Amino acid sequence: GHTRWATHGRPSDMNAHPHASEDGKFAVVHNGIIENYMPLKEELIAKGYHFKSETDTEVVAHLLEDMYDGDFVGTVRRMLNRVDGAYALEIICADEPDKIICTKKENPLVIGLGKGENFVASDIPAIINYTRDTYILSDGELAIVTRDNVSVFDREGKPVDKEVFHVNWNAEAAEKGGYEHFMLKEIHDQPKAVRDTFGTHISEDGKTAIFNELNWTAEDVAAFNKILIVACGTAYHAGLVTKQYIENLARIPVDVEIASEYRYSNPLTDDKTLCIVISQSGETSDTLAALKEAKRLGAKSLAITNVVGSSISREADNKVYTWAGPEISVASTKAYTTQLVAGLLFAVYLGQLNGKLNPALAEEILSGVKNLPSLIHEIFEVDEDMKAFAKHYGFKSDAFFLGRAIDYAVAMEGALKLKEISYIHAEAYAGGELKHGTLALIEEGVPV
Structure with missing residues (x-):
């Protein structure tokens, strides 16, 4: 059975x-x-x-x-x-x-x-x-x-x-x-979590992103003149990546706000705004409050969450689930990667509906998504290299993560992970910004 x-x-x-x-x-x-x-x-x-x-x-x-x-x-x-x-x-x-x-x-x-x-x-x-x-x-x-x-x-x-x-x-x-701790298990859960998340969102011929739970039309998408993403912590970083996906593939302007800041910003949100809230638990209080404020201002809302029946999933007009399974570890692993997958598929969906996305590129992206589980498995093969890096860098007091565009958004999550797990102070910077003052803090022995 x-x-x-x-x-x-x-x-x-x-x-x-x-x-x-x-x-x-x-x-x-x-x-x-x-x-x-x-x-x-x-x-x-x-x-x-x-x-x-x-x-x-x-x-x-x-x-x-x-x-x-x-x-x-x-x-x-x-x-x-x-x-x-x-x-x-x-x-x-x-x-x-x-x-x-x-x-x-x-x-x-x-x-x-x-x-x-x-x-x-x-x-x-x-x-x-x-x-x-x-x-x-x-x-x-x-x-x-x-x-x-x-x-x-x-x-x-x-x-x-x-x-x-x-x-x-x-x-x-x-x-x-069988893993030593939950975080290690959840890192190794990622291929299955990613596969479960994209499983129902790619057509059988691999050419189209599908969201039957939304069932939107081109007219629905045309009704938005901008998209607002609100979230906290790791989910906020997933939102920054999703902004790049949506703007590049669907050519719709996207603002990403930290949920706790959005509520106090006198926001420019109206009935032509789509508000996307991202939360693993669906119970993040600042995100729930931001969602309610966006709805009060007339926005249509969409929740990307991992927990069916959570407060945020019930409050939002529409919901998309990341099928990551229970995440016990404090530091997010599989929830973050499944949020990225959901964000990318949603961007493809929007771009196909509004005609801004080249069909050949859409098919290439969806093929790449289907290949992600096996690519993630390849990362597990460098476990020993990771341990060697950790021994080399694990006793530093500061670290800097640099990236440009989408990599900057990922660098922010990397810096957060290092702070959260090792208690090493870490900062993320856009690649070109390091020279504007912060370079003064780079001295011998500081990992970059």
């Missing part, structure tokens, strides 16, 4: 997992997105297969039936060569009912090891009441699980000697998923 937000199709019994093949021989549970499900679905329909759900997952079940030659494991391997995307997959076959085959790519999967019983789950908290000995599967690995045995293989089918990960945390720590 599987409880989840429906990536494709509405949340309903028909779209809920597991999904079965037409002959009833295979059943599949899946977390993630099968990106090429549409061409596979069309191919299977042409062969006479019938689909019951609106999901991307059902193609896996039908594909298994279509490819099955009596070899359960071999069929799963060949099926995996046909599907693209992110997945944690659990599969059973009626011919071998005492066996579960599971595999993963960019989505978590853990196997709990018991006596005369074994468990498969997406995270350790689900199985911690039954066993504390686990295998944590890596991308591309495939496991064959029976009640008495777990065998793990790599992409080439060679056996993998997995190390048992013994869980010795309390329930709260279990939610860290």
